[in-house]
Amino acid sequence: MDKINSNTLHKSPVLVPDCLNLVFNYLANDKNTLFSCLFVNHLWCNLAAQHLWKDPFSLTTRIQKVKLFQVYVSSLPHKEIRQLNEKGLKIPNLVTPNFKLPYFSYLKQIFYRKIEECALEWLLYEDDSDSSDKFSLNSFENMEYNDDDISDEEYKPTESELEVSSEESSDECSEDDSGSMKIVFRDTFFQQDPNHPIFALHQKALTFAVFKQLLVSCNKLDVLNMSLFSSNSTIPNIVLIPGCHTAFSDITVFNFFQKGIYGDAERAKIICFLNILGYSSRNISKIEMIVDTEIEETYISNLINVQEDLKYLTIKYAQGRTNLQSFLESIPQTLVYLELYAVKLSDCSFNALFECKNLEEIKLVRCRFICHKLDQEQVSESEGLNLKKIFWKENIYNHYKYCVSLIRGANKTLKEVVLCLPANRARDITDTNEILNALAKFCPNIELFAILDVYSYYTQLVKVFESYPWENLTFLTLGSEHSYSVPYVAIDRLAPYLPASLRKLRIACAVSEQDLKKFFDICQAPIEELSIPNSNQIFTNRHLRIVRDYIKEKRTLKSFDFEFVHNQVISYELWNEIKEMADTKTHHLFDPFYYPSCDLF
Template structure:
């Protein structure tokens, strides 16, 4: 493999982009592997100290004049010009890492002094990155009040092919204005508003309106007034394939979606609201047909959702609902035959319903269910999973209800694995536990010994325990 040409090895390493540990190991094999893999490893800045050492002499002198003395800063040039490999730039990530470095050296100084130093170093880094990065793909700027990014002349080349932008709405106006002059092909746009914000800055409106190829729009905390102004700004709404409205905690009407009969290419729709009153006008949305909708995620199970699934369920491949009821689960079984991935819950009196759902969804690959409290316990969920799911199903995710504790005896866990092993056309199992704060089955020593045993036997392909977070999916 070490004799493979650069292009072949590079294509192999591309598959490791998200596996940072393995990619780092590739750096250490030999010089040739290092030369190939370093370009991928450094797409997302892994080490600020190294990047600081890449600063040009002029920037280093500026830091010295500003009395910023960084212990890791040396006159020795790094092996590679690392800045040229960067494709992702997060202002927040750079700022946080600089804070960790500088506060160790300037811990005796006050916070104002420290933040001023951080800003000085950050400006020099951003200036270098804009000059060195040939084509930035992703930019994250979730506002810090003391960061004011200055666009240099080289920014035009660096940002002209920007495809993903994540930002707050209250970033200073010149930031949006400069981007609107350079970036016209953003495909992924994530905007975070503040809770009581009802106006959109004019320069942000301008930036949205000039996008030629926007495919994914994500809005966090947007109120009714904001949404009704943003959507009409879309230059080519037919290009939109993903729409995500998340964490909106104040009154918002969904009627604006019904105005867009030309959202014919929408493939993913996520509506994550916190209160029932936020679902005003969903009764209008229930009649809208999205012919290409494949993924639908919604926080609350309102009564109008059943009609929506009757109209759009046939093409769905993934459906997630955090709050549900028996009628909705039966609707899923009847109108969503092509579901591959499902997140729902079954009350502890709904064993017949989970049987109907698992029997009906013959293409189902992964199911995530609530566990404990008013929902099925672990034993009931696992038994139904192994008895009634089709041959394509290989993953079960048990999501514990807040502070509910695991009550699964080791003998019942062993029985589940034995039954899974004896299944016809058995696939290796993925078992994922999501817990809030209480103990789950992984905290039981006997259960973990059983799990390790079936991992060694190849019955379990993946076992993972995750912490519950605010994301309902």
């Protein structure tokens, strides 16, 4: 008994696989540490390999990409290699790796763009070193693996394994470290020319072959990112990939980015891809699509409608389209986040949107409403929305009552509102005033409010603050359309009605120095952060002196952001004086109106 107890006391504790997986999940972005875990023991090797091969395309250096792609190319079936050779792609004689672990089945994330990048690097360069140089992450292949072996005996790698480990764990790899690299294509008419049509065809063929093999070999994917490498890239023909249904069945995140106006054949491939994905997967929780070609909203609706727990949906059309018959037919009620850019909507779309009780944030930019005979009284009312953020920009063809209905439905839950509304017609101003009235009447808990082209709506805005003070407002932005040119905004008229809760103020419109001084004299809110994006040189040294005096007198301003313009004459002595009293920033100022471009490449 004493002997048994002695052995038990001296035996090292063992972490069960579930605990190790939690640790490795925490180390997901630390590839160096994960690679070191391969050499602890057999159990650690197996589990660490699963985490390393979840997303192998996260490798960044050229040499790493070439070696990784070498592994995949060498694992292609002989039939695929023969077909590639028939297309003029000269695949060198590669030794098929004899893996003891099913690395390809560990794959959980596919980024099509990264596969294209690796294919490009591999086509340009091929490692001509001795075959004993091993493949990426293959240095532990000589370990004797046993499913039941959880021994804590330390694994001691050989010298060659340590050499490869050091190479793989290094984050710095010079472009000149390629050793004896050789060009795969030596034909003089497109040597090292990735833009040559024949080279592009070879890249597409090789990318598709590897993509096909990954889908066939992997177990089930979590993330499918079909962002394309360039405007010359095309979506793979999913019909030619048997077994893709199994790989797609558990996808939770789907991204699709495409640029370039496609013909009917390529457009049909995109539609087919979306249909098969919708047929295979019901568990996608996040969909993000940016489409440059004319794919009707109906096909996208077919994909999103079958998802049982879709929470995040982003759809952007990068190009304007002429077909007005198609629209986003319905919107899942499970949504938490919705972002639409240049998407065509209908009354049915908004009625479905009003039923999304869990929706917390919505961004509508340049969306179009396809019905031109809408009666104002036909807009449905929404109730019980959990909406916290609204970003409404340039939706010039959407009836303002849809925005009002969202506001009424959100009621006290609405916290942040950004309005970028047109003021080209008298009707636009009237409609915007109705939106402002709805915000003031139904949403008393606004914390962030930003309005563009404030001059056109300023009179109504002053009335809103005078009649319905937002007691929780902490951030206010007054913006200007296009340029900060005259007429000036009489900002001092707003000062008496600003709530005491206001802490951050962004003045992105033209304001005279007299009105700015009156504003600071009257305003009782303890402003802590002031931002002035001076892109049109409206603000001068006189404005800065007023800000300096405000800092000295009130002693509440802690941060001042002021954007200098090239060749603008600003007193550096005055600026240095302000810097001594407050934190300053002179570029990359926060802009609540900013919306990223859809240009992908």
